[in-house]
Amino acid sequence: MSSDPDAGRPLTLYLVKRLELVIRALMDDALRPLGLTTLQYTALSVLRGREGLSSAQLARRSFLRPQTMHEMVLTLEKRGLIQRTQQTGNKRVLVATLTQAGEELLDECAPAVAELEHELIAALGPEQQHAFREGLERGVDTLAALADARRAAQA
Secondary structure, three states, rough: OOOOOOOOOOOOOHHHHHHHHHHHHHHHHHHHHHOOOHHHHHHHHHHHOOOEHHHHHHHHOOOOOOHHHHHHHHHHHHOOOOEEEEEEEEEEEEEEEEOOOHHHHHHHHHHHHHHHHHHHHHHOHHHHHHHHHHHHHHHHHHHHHHHHHHHHHHH
């Protein structure tokens, strides 16, 4: 008989993945009327927080493959939500920034995203909310450092 209280319970990694899938499905439903997917919203949000990113930088910060991001950038640019200009000092690199239309669309999305955020943590008390968020941030930091170390070891 196992003394592990978590024996037979799903792995934390599995629960995090399930949470991600549920969030993505709900966000897709909430953003669809505004003409966005969750991945497009994420890319626009990243640009809002850090203007002037190349497609490769945006892909890394949005957790997408560069090829996927390239297609998305073209779509967002055609819709007038972002614009790309040559990077100062390297005319071969195009950097993306939000347009006014992109800023306005993100503002329109904010209530739907805030509602999902609220629903996610509503059943938790303030201390639990803080611990949940802190645990997620620590997990992201830990696994990102692991990924960086593995990439560096392979180089």
